[in-house]
Amino acid sequence: MCGRYTLFTPPDELESRFDATVGFEFEPRYNAAPGQQLPVVVDTDPGRIQRLEWGLVPRWADDDSGGHINARSETVAEKPAFAEAYQRRRCLVLADGFYEWADRGDGKRPYRVAFDDDRPFAMAGVWERWTPETQQVGLDAFGDGATDGGDPEPLETFTILTTEPNGVVEPLHHRMAVILNADDEGAWLNGDSVSLSPASGDNMRITPVSSAVNDPSNDRPGLIKPADTDRQR
DNA sequence: CCAGACGTTGTT
DNA sequence: GTCTGG
DNA sequence: CCAGACGTTGTT
DNA sequence: GTCTGG
Numbered sequence: 001m002c003g004r005y006t007l008f009t010p011p012d013e014l015e016s017r018f019d020a021t022v023g024f025e026f027e028p029r030y031n032a033a034p035g036q037q038l039p040v041v042v043d044t045d046p047g048r049i050q051r052l053e054w055g056l057v058p059r060w061a062d063d064d065s066g067g068h069i070n071a072r073s074e075t076v077a078e079k080p081a082f083a084e085a086y087q088r089r090r091c092l093v094l095a096d097g098f099y100e101w102a103d104r105g106d107g108k109r110p111y112r113v114a115f116d117d118d119r120p121f122a123m124a125g126v127w128e129r130w131t132p133e134t135q136q137v138g139l140d141a142f143g144d145g146a147t148d149g150g151d152p153e154p155l156e157t158f159t160i161l162t163t164e165p166n167g168v169v170e171p172l173h174h175r176m177a178v179i180l181n182a183d184d185e186g187a188w189l190n191g192d193s194v195s196l197s198p199a200s201g202d203n204m205r206i207t208p209v210s211s212a213v214n215d216p217s218n219d220r221p222g223l224i225k226p227a228d229t230d231r232q233r
Numbered sequence: 234c235c236a237g238a239c240g241t242t243g244t245t
Numbered sequence: 246g247t248c249t250g251g
Numbered sequence: 252c253c254a255g256a257c258g259t260t261g262t263t
Numbered sequence: 264g265t266c267t268g269g
Contacts, residue, residue, distance in 0.1 A: 001241070001242060001252080003241095003242085003252025003253080004252045004253080005252095033250095033251050033252070033253085034250085034251070035249095035251045036251065054251095056240090058239070058240095058264085059264070060239080060264050060265085061239090065248095065250090066240090066248085066249080068240045068241070069240090069241075069252080070240080070241050070242075071240075071241080072240085072241070079239075079240075080239045080264075080266060081239055081240060082240085083264095083265085084264075084265095098252095099252070100252090101252070101253085108253095110252090110253095159240090159241095162242090174242090175241085175242070213252095213253090214253050215251095215253070215254065216250090216252080216253065216254075217254090
């Protein structure tokens, strides 16, 4: 699956690659984690790269906790939590690698999956807008009625579709993110039917990395450095 | 009809 | 063990 | 995904 | 909101 990824491609390269402009202060990410605001291209505004929160909260959810970070591509069209987003709210989740954890004999360790040249790609995503229930004020005996000011902020979230692994990822894991064919990105945003099959493993590689990746508060270039599997306990 | 769930992965 | 936060 | 918390009352 | 279970 995909629960952590990288996006350190410089913003000007992302802009030309995805034909969209970056409208925020872009910081390279070596350990993007669920719950964070991360760069995506949404269907309603495909000329912009903007940030949404990773972890889809359905429109009807009672609260904004516990968003869904992944959706199975095989069922995303039918599941109540995703069906409407799949039909009408798609996005490209920009990345240049993702992490998978695997136990190869001596404990669970992280690996980075990426293309040989670290080129950026789009993972298939769907997004949602959740608006907090507007509070009824003035009925609460102890409420002062003055603390709740303007309109509640809508929360925009996204989830990443998963599929079976290709030959490169298969030794690590039995699920992986859907990587769109570059040619399909526009069609995906457009609501058309595109291939959500596993990307070919051609030109992809896995690299063992430091278990410093485990802690989401670590986010620095050294994280993608190859780690010696044997030396690292 | 209303009530209650609505997700994935992995692990057992 | 299970939930929440990042 | 992993890391870290996981509780209450009352007092400062 | 929409689907499933009772």
